[in-house]
Structure formats: C-alpha cells, structure tokens
Amino acid sequence: MVRFHAMRLRKFNFLMVIVGFIFAAEGCHQPFAQGQALYDANCSRCHGMDGQGFENLYPGILESPYLMTAGSGLACVIVHGSDYLDEKRGGPGDEIPMPENKHLTPVEVLNIINYLSWEFGSRETTTIDQVMRAMEGCKE
Amino acid sequence: MRYLLGSVVVFILLWSCQTQSETKLPILGIPDITENGDTLHHTIPEFNFIDQNGEPVTKETVEGKVYIADFFFTSCPSICPIMTREMKRIYQQFEEEDQLMFISHSIDTRHDSVPVLKAYADRLNIDHDKWKFVTGDKSEIYSIANDYFNVAFEDEDAPGGYDHSGRFILIDLNGHIRAFCDGTDPESVDVFMKDIRKLLREVNQNSTG
Numbered sequence: 027m028v029r030f031h032a033m034r035l036r037k038f039n040f041l042m043v044i045v046g047f048i049f050a051a052e053g054c055h056q057p058f059a060q061g062q063a064l065y066d067a068n069c070s071r072c073h074g075m076d077g078q079g080f081e082n083l084y085p086g087i088l089e090s091p092y093l094m095t096a097g098s099g100l101a102c103v104i105v106h107g108s109d110y111l112d113e114k115r116g117g118p119g120d121e122i123p124m125p126e127n128k129h130l131t132p133v134e135v136l137n138i139i140n141y142l143s144w145e146f147g148s149r150e151t152t153t154i155d156q157v158m159r160a161m162e163g164c165k166e
Numbered sequence: 167m168r169y170l171l172g173s174v175v176v177f178i179l180l181w182s183c184q185t186q187s188e189t190k191l192p193i194l195g196i197p198d199i200t201e202n203g204d205t206l207h208h209t210i211p212e213f214n215f216i217d218q219n220g221e222p223v224t225k226e227t228v229e230g231k232v233y234i235a236d237f238f239f240t241s242c243p244s245i246c247p248i249m250t251r252e253m254k255r256i257y258q259q260f261e262e263e264d265q266l267m268f269i270s271h272s273i274d275t276r277h278d279s280v281p282v283l284k285a286y287a288d289r290l291n292i293d294h295d296k297w298k299f300v301t302g303d304k305s306e307i308y309s310i311a312n313d314y315f316n317v318a319f320e321d322e323d324a325p326g327g328y329d330h331s332g333r334f335i336l337i338d339l340n341g342h343i344r345a346f347c348d349g350t351d352p353e354s355v356d357v358f359m360k361d362i363r364k365l366l367r368e369v370n371q372n373s374t375g
C-alpha cells in the first residue's frame with residue numbers, strides 16, 4: 027500500500043516537471059514578434075542583436091535611460107534619431123549620428139518599444155495612445 | 167617510451183609542415199599584356215591621402231606590409247556599421263601581426279574631416295598606426311575605389327547620400343590584389359581571414375627563404 031502511494035507520487039512529480047517545462051518554454055517565447063523583427067531590421071546592425079552596442083561608436087540599449095522611461099522619449103529617439111538626441115543635449119556632440127526612422131508607423135514604433143522593454147528593460151508595456159501623444163511632442 | 171612517442175609526433179608534424187606545398191592565392195584583376203608579351207598584373211596606383219592624425223598615407227606607409235582596404239563613411243546608416251564590426255573582428259584576430267595594416271577610405275570628403283575621423287578611430291579603440299582612416303581629394307578616392315574593385319558615388323536617394331559597395335580587399339607587398347570578400351557577410355569574412363593568413367605565410371616564407 028505504501029509502495030503504491032510512492033509510485034503515484036513519483037508519477038505525479040514527473041507530470042509536474044513536464045507541465046513545468048511547457049510553461050517555461052512558453053515564457054521564453056517573447057510576445058512581441060513584430061517588434062523583434064523590426065529591431066533586427068532597423069536597429070541591430072548598430073546596437074547589436076543583444077542590445078550591447080558596439081565599442082564606443084554605438085551605445086548599448088541595455089543601459090539607456092530612455093528604456094527606463096518607456097513610452098515618452100524613446101518613441102522620439104526611434105523616429106528622429108540624433109535630431110532629437112542633439113536637441114535634448116542642446117547641440118551636436120562628436121557622436122556618430124543615429125539615423126531617423128520616419129518610415130515607421132506609430133504601431134511599429136509601439137511594437138519596437140514594447141519589445142525593447144520586454145527584452146532589455148522593465149517589461150512595462152506601453153499603449154498606442156502613449157506613443158501617439160509622445161510622437162506629437164517630439165519637436166518642441 | 168613516452169619521450170620516443172612524443173618526438174616521433176613532433177617529427178611528423180615538422181615534416182608535414184615542410185613538405186606541404188600550399189597553393190598560393192591568385193593575383194586578381196585583368197592583366198595588361200605588353201607588346202613584348204610580358205604580363206602586367208593589375209596594380210594599385212600611387213596614392214596620397216591624410217589619416218586621422220593628419221599624417222600622410224602613401225604607398226610608403228604600407229611598404230613591406232600586407233594591407234586590407236575598404237570604403238565607408240562615419241555617418242553611414244546602412245551597411246557600414248556591419249562592415250566596421252566585421253573589420254574590427256579581423257583586426258582582433260590579427261592583433262599581434264605587425265605585417266598587416268588597415269586602410270579605411272571615407273567617401274564623404276565633405277563631412278569626414280581629420281577630427282571626425284580621429285573621433286571615430288578613438289571610439290573604435292584601435293591602434294592608430296595600424297588602422298588608418300583616410301580622407302583626401304574626392305576624385306582620387308572615388309577613382310582608387312575602382313582600382314580596389316569597389317564602386318563609390320554620391321546618390322541622393324541612397325541612405326546617407328552615398329552609395330558604395332562593402333568589399334574588403336587584400337593587397338600584397340607588390341600592390342596586387344590577392345583576395346576580397348563581402349564585408350557585410352560574416353561567413354564571407356571568415357573565409358577572407360583564412361586568405362589573409364595564407365598571404366602572411368607566403369610573405370614570411372619569401373622573407374626567410
């Protein structure tokens with residue numbers, strides 16, 4: 027009888043491990059596939075697939091303050107590149123310029139932001155309203 | 167017994183190095199045939215550029231060296247970031263190699279002044295004696311690009327305003343092109359690094375034997 031219990035328990039444990047794996051695998055799959063594809067196509071050649079940047083030429087995304095304040099400034103950095111960054115700094119430095127991305131629609135910008143936040147940031151999600159509002163206020 | 171085995175292995179290794187005759191890299195480009203039938207291989211002409219420290223870069227700079235050439239510009243939004251990344255990978259692989267140099271030609275002579283090139287080189291963390299970022303007379307740069315199997319031209323519709331190919335070119339001690347690759351493709355660059363190694367072996371063999 028005791029032995030029978032032990033068997034059942036072991037089977038149950040085994041089952042839980044499997045279920046656990048399935049959930050874990052689900053968790054690995056990040057939910058912003060379009061954002062990732064857009065990042066790979068528009069950003070990764072400078073900032074790296076891993077968001078680490080490259081030497082001192084291209085800054086890492088990982089440590090960027092723009093990632094912490096999701097929604098607001100990040101949308102403007104993505105769309106206007108160095109034009110926006112220079113404005114915030116009060117003039118161009120000797121940095122390599124970041125290009126603008128005016129071909130991206132607000133939804134695409136949103137998807138990139140949410141992907142970045144998921145992959146490299148706080149995992150806070152941004153809404154389309156926030157992005158639209160931010161984009162109106164980029165140039166002031 | 168162990169010693170014996172060891173020395174046999176060493177002997178075999180040495181012996182195989184000695185006898186292995188490697189096929190040389192070809193000399194690329196369309197040769198000229200002179201009237202008396204001699205073949206003149208495609209050769210990089212004389213040049214006169216200025217590097218990131220304001221110093222002249224001519225054929226004398228690369229005398230006795232194998233070098234790699236490419237064409238880029240610092241504000242290039244499209245393929246150059248990948249090319250620079252790949253070139254730095256090559257640079258790191260051959261960090262200890264004194265006989266190898268790098269010349270990156272800027273095709274944006276308007277914006278890429280000496281200080282801009284200096285800032286770029288500083289940010290890339292490289293040895294300025296080994297890797298030259300050069301500017302100079304615009305028509306001279308655009309015309310030497312052709313000699314290096316590259317095309318470069320201004321084009322308002324291209325990203326950043328310039329269109330150019332991303333080839334890396336390997337040049338030997340005689341100014342002959344011995345190999346090239348697509349600098350935007352890591353796999354092509356991997357093969358290229360084997361070619362660089364081959365040419366360096368050839369150069370060392372010629373100087374020692």
